[in-house]
Amino acid sequence: MAIESPRNLCAIQGAIQSALAIKRCVPILHTTSGCGMQHYMGYGFASGCHGSPYGGISLPSTNITEKHVIFGGGSRLREQIKNTLRIVDGDLYVVLSGCAPDIVGDDSRAITKEAQDQGYPVIYAQAAGFIGNAYKGYEILLKALLKEYEKYAKLPEKIDGVVNIFGIVPGQDIFWHSDMEELKRVFASAGLRGNPIFGYDQGIEALQNIPIASLNIVFGPWGSEVAQLLHEKYGIPTLDWNYIPVGSEDTNSLLDKVAEVLKIDPERLEKLKMNEENKFSYYLERIANAYFDFGFQEKFDIIAPSSYAVGITRFLSGMGLIPNNVIITDDPPEKYRNKITEKLAFAPLNPVVFKEDLAEIEEYILKEPGNLIFGSSFEKKIAKKLNIPHIGISFPITNGVVLNKGYAGYNGCISLLEDAGSILLSHRQCINPGLKSIE
Amino acid sequence: MNPKIATREQRLNALSAYYGLPGTLVNGFSLGKQMIRTFSQSNFDEILHTLYLLNSISGAGVVIHGARGCSSAEIYFNTLENENYWVSTDLDEKDSILGGEAKLKRAIEKISKHDPSIIFVVTTPIVCINADDISITEVLSEESGIPIIPIYCDGFKSRIGINGYDVASHSLAKSLFKPAQPYEKRINIISISEEERDIYELKRLLNLLGLEVNVFPRFASISNFKLATGAKASISVNTDFSDYLGKYLEEYYDIPFLQPSMPVGIESTNEWLKAVGEKFAIKDEVESLIQNETKQFDFSTYKIIRDKKIYVSSQSSISIGISGFLKELGAELVGLTISHLDDVNLSHFKNLEGNFPLHIAQGQAFELVNILKRVKPDLYIGGAGQAALAAKLGIPAISTYRLGLIGYSGAKRLAEKINNAFINPCFIHKFSTISIYKDQWYQKSPNWHIKQEVR
Numbered sequence: 088m089a090i091e092s093p094r095n096l097c098a099i100q101g102a103i104q105s106a107l108a109i110k111r112c113v114p115i116l117h118t119t120s121g122c123g124m125q126h127y128m129g130y131g132f133a134s135g136c137h138g139s140p141y142g143g144i145s146l147p148s149t150n151i152t153e154k155h156v157i158f159g160g161g162s163r164l165r166e167q168i169k170n171t172l173r174i175v176d177g178d179l180y181v182v183l184s185g186c187a188p189d190i191v192g193d194d195s196r197a198i199t200k201e202a203q204d205q206g207y208p209v210i211y212a213q214a215a216g217f218i219g220n221a222y223k224g225y226e227i228l229l230k231a232l233l234k235e236y237e238k239y240a241k242l243p244e245k246i247d248g249v250v251n252i253f254g255i256v257p258g259q260d261i262f263w264h265s266d267m268e269e270l271k272r273v274f275a276s277a278g279l280r281g282n283p284i285f286g287y288d289q290g291i292e293a294l295q296n297i298p299i300a301s302l303n304i305v306f307g308p309w310g311s312e313v314a315q316l317l318h319e320k321y322g323i324p325t326l327d328w329n330y331i332p333v334g335s336e337d338t339n340s341l342l343d344k345v346a347e348v349l350k351i352d353p354e355r356l357e358k359l360k361m362n363e364e365n366k367f368s369y370y371l372e373r374i375a376n377a378y379f380d381f382g383f384q385e386k387f388d389i390i391a392p393s394s395y396a397v398g399i400t401r402f403l404s405g406m407g408l409i410p411n412n413v414i415i416t417d418d419p420p421e422k423y424r425n426k427i428t429e430k431l432a433f434a435p436l437n438p439v440v441f442k443e444d445l446a447e448i449e450e451y452i453l454k455e456p457g458n459l460i461f462g463s464s465f466e467k468k469i470a471k472k473l474n475i476p477h478i479g480i481s482f483p484i485t486n487g488v489v490l491n492k493g494y495a496g497y498n499g500c501i502s503l504l505e506d507a508g509s510i511l512l513s514h515r516q517c518i519n520p521g522l523k524s525i526e
Numbered sequence: 527m528n529p530k531i532a533t534r535e536q537r538l539n540a541l542s543a544y545y546g547l548p549g550t551l552v553n554g555f556s557l558g559k560q561m562i563r564t565f566s567q568s569n570f571d572e573i574l575h576t577l578y579l580l581n582s583i584s585g586a587g588v589v590i591h592g593a594r595g596c597s598s599a600e601i602y603f604n605t606l607e608n609e610n611y612w613v614s615t616d617l618d619e620k621d622s623i624l625g626g627e628a629k630l631k632r633a634i635e636k637i638s639k640h641d642p643s644i645i646f647v648v649t650t651p652i653v654c655i656n657a658d659d660i661s662i663t664e665v666l667s668e669e670s671g672i673p674i675i676p677i678y679c680d681g682f683k684s685r686i687g688i689n690g691y692d693v694a695s696h697s698l699a700k701s702l703f704k705p706a707q708p709y710e711k712r713i714n715i716i717s718i719s720e721e722e723r724d725i726y727e728l729k730r731l732l733n734l735l736g737l738e739v740n741v742f743p744r745f746a747s748i749s750n751f752k753l754a755t756g757a758k759a760s761i762s763v764n765t766d767f768s769d770y771l772g773k774y775l776e777e778y779y780d781i782p783f784l785q786p787s788m789p790v791g792i793e794s795t796n797e798w799l800k801a802v803g804e805k806f807a808i809k810d811e812v813e814s815l816i817q818n819e820t821k822q823f824d825f826s827t828y829k830i831i832r833d834k835k836i837y838v839s840s841q842s843s844i845s846i847g848i849s850g851f852l853k854e855l856g857a858e859l860v861g862l863t864i865s866h867l868d869d870v871n872l873s874h875f876k877n878l879e880g881n882f883p884l885h886i887a888q889g890q891a892f893e894l895v896n897i898l899k900r901v902k903p904d905l906y907i908g909g910a911g912q913a914a915l916a917a918k919l920g921i922p923a924i925s926t927y928r929l930g931l932i933g934y935s936g937a938k939r940l941a942e943k944i945n946n947a948f949i950n951p952c953f954i955h956k957f958s959t960i961s962i963y964k965d966q967w968y969q970k971s972p973n974w975h976i977k978q979e980v981r
């Protein structure tokens with residue numbers, strides 16, 4: 088149905104964002120000229136001012152016009168693929184067709200195949216905007232990468248302990264970059280090799296390592312189908328973790344679970360867990376007084392996609408905060424919704440709901456609002472109306488730059504405490520305006 | 527009157543792709559000769575320009591009738607521009623076959639709850655290709671009493687992004703202009719995309735001349751449109767953008783349309799004011815105002831800019847404006863990229879000084895970097911998303927995006943920004959020099975992928 092202020096962008100934009108998150112991967116759009124720019128203004132801006140050398144006005148696009156709509160745009164695509172391969176330097180090229188050519192019936196897959204047959208590392212993914220939202224686009228891209236694997240990569244020799252990381256969606260999950268880096272770091276500390284697939288220095292090599300992994304972990308509802316594909320084709324087991332672990336308790340549980348499947352030296356694991364817990368205790372000690380004196384224990388509302396909604400709520404509950412409204416915005420498939428509600432552990436005061444429409448979200452919050460809001464920049468309006476602190480944790484973030492900050496794992500939760508604490512503190516500074524106001 | 531208009535290519539012979547000596551182009555500029563690209567990169571299309579314009583209208587609600595991705599830019603506009611409400615009809619595969627009328631009705635209902643003063647329904651490629659009927663807007667408008675204006679954007683018929691401004695302008699003019707009481711001291715400023723500080727500057731100057739200033743469509747409410755037909759004259763700011771509305775008022779309401787060059791820089795601002803002085807018979811007052819304002823600008827502060835070689839890339843009118851100002855500052859223009867060429871702006875390029883090729887492109891970063899590598903200017907002045915490209919090539923750069931270039935205060939801001947770039951160019955050395963283009967691209971001519979369209 089019609090949606091007010093949609094925050095989950097369209098499939099092709101999700102696919103573009105995911106493709107751009109792979110080093111030296113070049114998206115080739117077959118669509119009208121605006122799609123690439125709408126992506127740039129959506130993800131490029133609202134996921135923390137995120138630019139990319141292959142994106143924005145550098146994004147190859149057929150920019151089809153009326154004659155292509157009437158007579159077909161196949162030859163334009165063929166020409167664009169040929170010329171992109173000639174002048175843009177990349178390791179992998181992904182053709183993505185948009186709404187217009189798909190409706191008109193261009194056979195983009197066949198035209199891409201022509202280039203593949205000539206030995207070029209180019210694949211095709213059908214991710215037109217009307218197929219679904221950006222999460223769908225992420226899944227579509229990954230599936231295409233795996234299905235056409237042989238066309239751009241050879242299966243490398245097996246390396247032990249590679250763990251594929253799925254379910255954290257570039258762009259839509261604002262802190263995806265840092266969260267993946269943190270998980271990689273955590274796995275490395277445990278003697279494993281985390282494979283985030285997207286992000287800094289993740290290129291063809293990361294893609295090549297997917298089929299030789301020893302385990303898939305899916306950190307949200309998105310990516311399960313991809314993990315399933317890998318299980319069928321390469322026999323890789325999957326751990327459905329369903330949310331992004333925030334804090335030592337959940338990260339410890341994750342590692343314990345992984346240790347059941349993969350070989351982790353138990354002594355090394357215990358040492359790692361103890362070290363991280365001690366580090367967290369040390370930092371917590373530092374803000375212990377602030378926690379009480381500035382009133383951190385509050386009822387909070389959280390408006391976020393499944394992965395963070397669950398992960399952050401669990402962590403904050405562990406910190407004594409009280410979940411009031413939990414509104415999940417990424418429209419996960421029905422079969423995941425129960426799992427999500429179960430995982431919350433500490434039951435929120437009001438039933439968990441799944442909403443995307445901004446008016447509906449505001450209406451729901453207004454029924455029984457909490458005293459803190461963790462949400463996207465769209466929620467700033469209602470936070471202002473209620474005069475309560477607002478902490479930005481989900482897409483879109485329109486007043487922030489996000490580079491390598493995130494809230495996942497052992498390090499991330501400390502950043503979360505910093506950010507939430509800072510905003511709370513500065514909000515508290517405004518509520519004692521001095522005697523002048525009552526004179 | 528037809529709700530749809532022909533494209534800029536059809537109405538004004540607009541051209542969006544070229545690289546070559548301006549003389550050859552300008553003298554040979556002829557009807558129907560279109561240039562196309564065999565390799566291209568994403569750029570701002572007409573839907574984006576339409577949304578940009580509509581979003582700034584006071585109290586407007588915008589319904590984007592299409593797949594949800596077509597409304598992604600609203601997140602950007604709503605934050606950086608004007609806070610308004612928007613709803614996407616979120617058309618999916620099924621709707622693209624069966625039609626999206628039910629969703630459109632629902633979308634209009636949703637947005638009506640916020641009590642907008644006006645609702646715009648913007649169409650997108652899916653709706654256009656499927657020839658979806660959106661006449662339900664008339665019925666719903668009557669029922670609710672809220673004006674609902676359909677904006678027929680295709681998103682693919684024109685290559686010229688600013689066609690979107692024309693499309694929106696046409697619908698606004700058709701729906702909102704009504705005959706009004708004339709007032710001889712009223713002047714319309716037709717502003718499409720100027721920053722608030724630009725409008726403030728122009729208002730300030732014209733108010734000092736005793737004129738009543740009516741600004742639209744930028745930041746306008748319905749009443750501004752109503753007042754428009756009672757003005758003594760309209761004046762453009764960006765000559766390319768203002769063209770449609772200015773000429774519409776002239777043709778249908780006999781309001782003379784003044785089209786001086788865009789007031790960027792000291793000299794152009796003086797000329798812009800003189801055009802007003804001429805029309806409103808207040809030449810002496812204008813002369814006095816100009817003298818007072820210009821003496822506040824000290825060119826010697828910016829002597830570092832003298833003799834520097836500068837490349838300018840921007841929307842056509844803005845490029846002309848900046849080039850003029852650079853000449854005043856004593857700098858040398860060594861290259862120019864404009865967004866498009868057409869009957870409206872052609873004459874400005876007939877008199878272009880300097881023996882360098884003219885580049886016509888919206889975006890097309892690959893051509894820009896090829897040109898910059900050859901030209902190696904001391905400074906690059908670009909629009910949104912472009913300056914970083916030059917910086918990565920080791921060329922000091924500034925962006926004019928959201929700067930506010932208009933009038934005397936705009937001139938000062940621009941001069942300051944250029945000055946800073948020369949004073950401290952350290953930032954550009956921090957980038958990796960690895961290009962996303964293969965070496966062989968740089969060896970080709972920048973217009974390698976520009977060809978004449980075969981009809």
